[in-house]
Amino acid sequence: MADTTTTNLGLTKPEIGASADTWGNKLNTDLDLVDALFAANGTGTSVGINVGAGKVAAVAGTLNVTGTISGGIVAPLASPTFTGTVGLPSTTSIGPVSSTEIGYLDGVTSNLQTQLDAKLAITTAASTYAPLVGPTFTGTVTLPSTTSIGGVSAAEIVFLDGVTSNVQTQLDGKAGLASPAFTGTPTAPTASTGTNTTQVATTAFVQQVAFNNTLPSQTGNSGKYVTTDGTNASWATITIPAQVYPSAGVAISTGSAWATSVAPGASGNVLTSNGTSWTSTALPSSAVEYPQNIQSANYTLVLSDAGKQIFHPASDTTVRTYTIPANSSVAFPIGTVVLFTVENGGVPVKVAITSDTLVFGAGTTGSLFVPVNNTLMAIKVTATKWMANFLYQTGVASVSEAMAVGTFGSPRIVVYPWSATGFGTKYSDPGTLPTGAGNGVSFTANGNAIAVAHTTTPYVTAYPWTSAGFGTKYTDPGTLPAGTGNGVAFTVNGDAIAIAHTTTPYIAVYPWSSSTGFGTKYTDPATLPTGAGNDVAFSPGGNAIAIAHDASPGITVYPWNSGTGFGTKYTDPATLPSTNGYGVAFNTAGDAIAVTHSSSPYITVYPWNSGTGFGTKYTNPVATPTGSGDGVAFSPSGNAIAVAHFGTPYVTAYPWSATGFGSKYTNPVTLPTGIGQDVAFSSGGDAIAVAHSTTPYITAYPWTSAGFGTKYADPATLPSISGNAVDFGSF
Numbered sequence: 001m002a003d004t005t006t007t008n009l010g011l012t013k014p015e016i017g018a019s020a021d022t023w024g025n026k027l028n029t030d031l032d033l034v035d036a037l038f039a040a041n042g043t044g045t046s047v048g049i050n051v052g053a054g055k056v057a058a059v060a061g062t063l064n065v066t067g068t069i070s071g072g073i074v075a076p077l078a079s080p081t082f083t084g085t086v087g088l089p090s091t092t093s094i095g096p097v098s099s100t101e102i103g104y105l106d107g108v109t110s111n112l113q114t115q116l117d118a119k120l121a122i123t124t125a126a127s128t129y130a131p132l133v134g135p136t137f138t139g140t141v142t143l144p145s146t147t148s149i150g151g152v153s154a155a156e157i158v159f160l161d162g163v164t165s166n167v168q169t170q171l172d173g174k175a176g177l178a179s180p181a182f183t184g185t186p187t188a189p190t191a192s193t194g195t196n197t198t199q200v201a202t203t204a205f206v207q208q209v210a211f212n213n214t215l216p217s218q219t220g221n222s223g224k225y226v227t228t229d230g231t232n233a234s235w236a237t238i239t240i241p242a243q244v245y246p247s248a249g250v251a252i253s254t255g256s257a258w259a260t261s262v263a264p265g266a267s268g269n270v271l272t273s274n275g276t277s278w279t280s281t282a283l284p285s286s287a288v289e290y291p292q293n294i295q296s297a298n299y300t301l302v303l304s305d306a307g308k309q310i311f312h313p314a315s316d317t318t319v320r321t322y323t324i325p326a327n328s329s330v331a332f333p334i335g336t337v338v339l340f341t342v343e344n345g346g347v348p349v350k351v352a353i354t355s356d357t358l359v360f361g362a363g364t365t366g367s368l369f370v371p372v373n374n375t376l377m378a379i380k381v382t383a384t385k386w387m388a389n390f391l392y393q394t395g396v397a398s399v400s401e402a403m404a405v406g407t408f409g410s411p412r413i414v415v416y417p418w419s420a421t422g423f424g425t426k427y428s429d430p431g432t433l434p435t436g437a438g439n440g441v442s443f444t445a446n447g448n449a450i451a452v453a454h455t456t457t458p459y460v461t462a463y464p465w466t467s468a469g470f471g472t473k474y475t476d477p478g479t480l481p482a483g484t485g486n487g488v489a490f491t492v493n494g495d496a497i498a499i500a501h502t503t504t505p506y507i508a509v510y511p512w513s514s515s516t517g518f519g520t521k522y523t524d525p526a527t528l529p530t531g532a533g534n535d536v537a538f539s540p541g542g543n544a545i546a547i548a549h550d551a552s553p554g555i556t557v558y559p560w561n562s563g564t565g566f567g568t569k570y571t572d573p574a575t576l577p578s579t580n581g582y583g584v585a586f587n588t589a590g591d592a593i594a595v596t597h598s599s600s601p602y603i604t605v606y607p608w609n610s611g612t613g614f615g616t617k618y619t620n621p622v623a624t625p626t627g628s629g630d631g632v633a634f635s636p637s638g639n640a641i642a643v644a645h646f647g648t649p650y651v652t653a654y655p656w657s658a659t660g661f662g663s664k665y666t667n668p669v670t671l672p673t674g675i676g677q678d679v680a681f682s683s684g685g686d687a688i689a690v691a692h693s694t695t696p697y698i699t700a701y702p703w704t705s706a707g708f709g710t711k712y713a714d715p716a717t718l719p720s721i722s723g724n725a726v727d728f729g730s731f
Contacts, residue, residue, distance in 0.1 A: 009033055290339050295322065298589070300354075301338065303330050309339040309375075314346035317610075318590050319492060319540035321637075326354040327383050336380040339391070344373035347492055347541055348445060350588065350636065351376060356384040367636060367684050368730070371446045372493050400467045401683055401730045402427070405691055405698050406438030406452055409721035413438050413452045415469065418682065418728065422700065422712035427469035434461040440487040440535070440725045444494040447731025448514045449474075453485030453499050460485050460499045460508075462517060467731060474517030481508040487535035491542040495562045496522075500533030500547050507533050507547050509565065522565035529556040535583045535631075540590040543610045544570075548581030548595050555581045555595045557613065570613035577604045583644075583678070587634040587656070592618075596629025596643055603629050603643050605660065618660035625652045631678035631725075636685040639705070640665075644676030644690055651676045651690045653707065665707035672699040677723060683730040687712075691723030698723045 003026070004013045011030040014023040075082060091099050130137060146154050160167075175182060190204045191197075216226070216234055224235040269280040290309040296316035300323040310322055322340055340351050351358070352367040358378070368388070370376045378388040403418045412434040417424030436456030443450050443465065450470070451462040459481040464471030483503030490497050490512060497512040506529040511519030531550030538545050538560065545560040554577035559567030583596040586608065593608040601624040607615030627647025634641050634656065641661070642653040650672040655662030674694025681688050681703065688708070689700040697719040702709030 290337075295320065299323070300325055301330065301332075303332065305338055306332050306336040307338070309341050312340075312342045312346060312349045312370075314343040317347055317541040317543050319347050319349065319588060321350045321352050321588070324351070324353045324356070324358065324378065324386060326356050329354065331383075332380050334380055334382065338378050340370050340376040340378065342370050342372050342374055346372055348372060351378070351388070352637065353386065356386065358386050358388060369445065369683070400447075401728060402443075402447075402465075403680075403682075403689055403698075403700070404441045404443065404450060404727050404729065405719045405723050406441040406454075406678075406725035407697065407719045407721055407723060408437045411720070412436065412454060413441060413450075414717075414719045415450070416715050418687070420686070423715035426715060426717040430463050430470035430473060432461075432473040436484075438724055439485060440500070441727045442488045442490055443727055443729025443731075444490045444512075444514070445492045446494060447729040449490070449494070449512075450729065451488045451490070451497060453488040453501070453725075455484045459483065459501055460488060460497075462497070464514070465729065465731065477508075477510050477518035477521060479508075479521040483532075486533060487548075489536045489538055491538045491560075491562060492540055493542055495542075496538070496560075498536045498538065498545060500536040500549070502532040504528060506531065506549055507536065507545075509545070511562065525558050525566035525569060527556075527569040531580070534581060537584045537586055537593075539586045539593075539608070539610065540588055541610065544586075544608075546584045546586070546593060546595075548584040548597075550580045552576060554579065554597055555584060555593075557593070559610070573606050573614035573617060575604075575617040582628070582630050583632040585632045585634055587641075588636055588638040591658075592634070592656075594632045594634070594641060596632045596645070598628040600624060602627065602645055603632065603641075605641070621654055621661040621664060623652075623664040627675075630676060631680075631691070633679050633681055635681045635688075635703070636683065640681075640703075642679045642681070642688060644679040644692070646675050650674065650692055651679055651688075653688070668701050668708035668711060670699075670711040674722075678725045680726045680728055682728045687728075689726045689728070691726040693722045697721070698726065 003015050003018075005011060006013065009030075011033060012026040014026050090103070092102065093099050094102065145158070147157065148154050149157065163170075188200045188202050190202045191199050195205070221235040224237055226233055227236045228234070263280060271278055272281045273279075290307065292311050293305060293308045294311045294313055296313060298321045299310065301310070312320060312322075324338075340349065342349055348369045348371050350367055350369050358367070368376075370390075375391045376388055377391050378386045380386050401418045402415050403423070404413060404415045406413055410433060411429040413430065415427045417427070434452045434454040435458070436454040438452045438454050440453035441450070448465055449462060450465045451460060453460050457480060458476040460477070462474045464474070481499045481501040481503075482505065483501045485499045485501050487500035488497065494514065495512055496509055497518070498507065498509040500507055505524040507525070509522045511522070513519065529547050529549040530552065533547050533549045535548040536545065542562065543560055544557055545566070546555060546557040548555050553572040555573070557570045559570070561567065577595050577597040578601070579597050579599040581595045581597050583594075585594050586592070587594075590610070591608055592605055593614070594603060594605040596603050601620040603621070603625060605618045607618070609615065625643045625645040625647070626649070627645045629643050629645045631644035632641065639656055640653055641656040642651060644651050648671060649667040651668070653665045655665070672690045672692040672694075673696070674692045676690050676692050678691040679688065686703055687700055688703040689698060691698055695718060696714040698715070700712045702712070
């Protein structure tokens with residue numbers, strides 16, 4: 001009988017009576033196989049171990065399983081199917097549902113969807129019930145008798161009971177107690193003869209009195225007049241005394257005779273009186289056509305300014321506002337002429353109107369700036385309407401306005417005509433495009449040039465600008481900015497241009513001429529900004545320049561003189577912006593400076609004085625912007641400030657006054673669609689625009705003292721890719 005093997009382990013079973021010399025080896029091999037079952041790495045045999053019923057396989061070490069565990073005693077890691085009652089720890093989460101949210105199910109007694117379906121749907125509620133705020137009722141509304149409406153009390157409302165038609169119509173049909181103007185044939189009681197009171201006299205009373213008094217006979221009394229001695233009337237003859245006229249010169253009556261003649265005198269003389277006699281004298285200075293009223297401060301016209309010249313001298317380097325008051329306040333006669341003149345070498349002034357209408361150019365309304373070396377004539381044509389235009393030099397009373405948008409993609413600068421109706425048809429692109437993404441854009445104050453700061457050398461590109469659009473690109477500056485241009489600005493009188501850029505010295509400034517373009521770069525400031533320049537602004541008076549930049553202090557300001565360049569850096573503000581400065585702007589009056597930055601409160605504003613620099617930081621707004629502030633702008637009137645920022649609503653605006661921020665304006669109904677990267681007000685302050693990161697890349701709204709109006713329609717041709725910067729220009 002040959003050797004056999006066991007069924008499971010394949011152990012050798014020596015043949016009985018045989019294997020005399022080999023049985024020992026066979027037995028040893030079998031024992032090694034059995035021992036291998038307990039090898040530490042579990043690889044001793046490929047045969048499984050079967051634990052019988054009622055037996056226990058104890059594992060004191062680690063059980064390594066490379067195959068599959070079957071038999072229903074454990075669940076696999078992947079897609080397990082449990083049976084019985086499963087208990088999980090309280091920290092268990094399921095997918096996106098946290099353990100806290102699972103805990104909310106504790107106490108639920110029935111199917112959640114069934115319970116939700118039993119509740120009143122929002123859409124049903126909206127059509128069935130009125131909201132507490134701004135409800136619009138339909139049908140017949142019944143209110144309790146105690147209802148009041150605004151300032152009208154319930155008792156006052158009850159007075160309407162019994163009224164059968166429009167109250168105002170009925171009141172308009174009644175005569176006033178004071179100075180009534182009757183129509184038709186009004187009647188009144190006739191007073192008795194001899195009545196001498198303030199009682200109304202009817203025609204019957206007049207005839208009764210007239211014919212009850214005796215007049216002298218008219219026969220033979222032609223050309224005479226009736227006179228009375230207090231008792232009796234009689235006729236008298238008109239006597240004309242003989243007159244003696246001077247034989248030469250100007251005849252002037254004394255009342256009873258003619259004075260001797262007055263000799264003509266010198267050419268241009270006028271007749272003047274000293275109260276006793278007349279003489280020929282030279283035209284007095286008070287009779288000049290437009291007497292001068294010099295004003296070096298913000299000024300509101302008074303009645304005596306009719307026919308005068310309001311003069312802004314070059315010695316006053318602050319942009320002033322001259323305001324035409326409402327007719328209800330100062331009633332200038334229709335036809336009144338007022339001139340507004342800005343001396344050469346000075347700074348512009350703004351002509352504003354309180355509430356009536358100021359029309360200029362092609363029918364534009366609102367406020368306008370009078371450039372240097374110009375005179376604006378304003379004529380009152382109706383009780384509440386003035387018309388204006390420039391008389392001298394190059395001014396053209398803002399006949400046109402345009403909006404420019406700097407973009408990430410080509411053509412990198414996009415410009416649209418702008419009016420009260422919104423965007424016009426996009427202007428043709430310039431013949432030579434900027435070489436990189438447009439990060440900043442600026443018009444000159446008189447609108448005759450436009451500049452773009454961009455990402456690729458030469459880092460700044462400028463063009464002439466007219467109502468026809470772009471002119472031929474100006475020659476690049478001889479010394480280029482040292483790195484990517486992020487912001488660009490002109491002085492108000494257009495004699496310098498500044499570029500904030502990413503590489504030291506972080507700011508480059510050049511003389512500017514609309515005819516020749518860039519001049520030789522000014523010497524860098526002695527103390528440089530401490531980080532990459534992100535934005536730049538000149539004060540309205542042109543006597544300071546501010547740079548918003550990376551690294552503390554976040555904002556750096558220098559005195560500025562377009563003849564000599566940078567002055568010694570102003571002392572940093574006592575309270576610094578919280579992080580990197582991204583945007584900077586002065587208000588129109590030049591007495592406040594604002595900087596946006598990358599951390600809360602995202603906007604910081606300081607009083608500004610060109611002599612002393614920064615004042616004590618204004619209190620932060622109660623409702624701060626919702627993310628990193630990128631762009632900032634004051635309205636032309638100086639009564640509002642707007643911030644473009646990360647985070648919806650992407651633009652936030654506040655009232656502004658000498659006391660600082662007011663309560664945040666309500667967000668626009670239609671928000672910009674992406675990150676707000678820059679913001680600007682129109683030249684007249686009646687519109688606000690936001691450049692942002694998502695199509696349509698530019699969004700504009702009407703602007704009033706009440707805040708945002710309904711969004712203007714998007715331009716027909718949108719900017720390309722991201723809107724990085726925006727500016728308005730008038731020309």
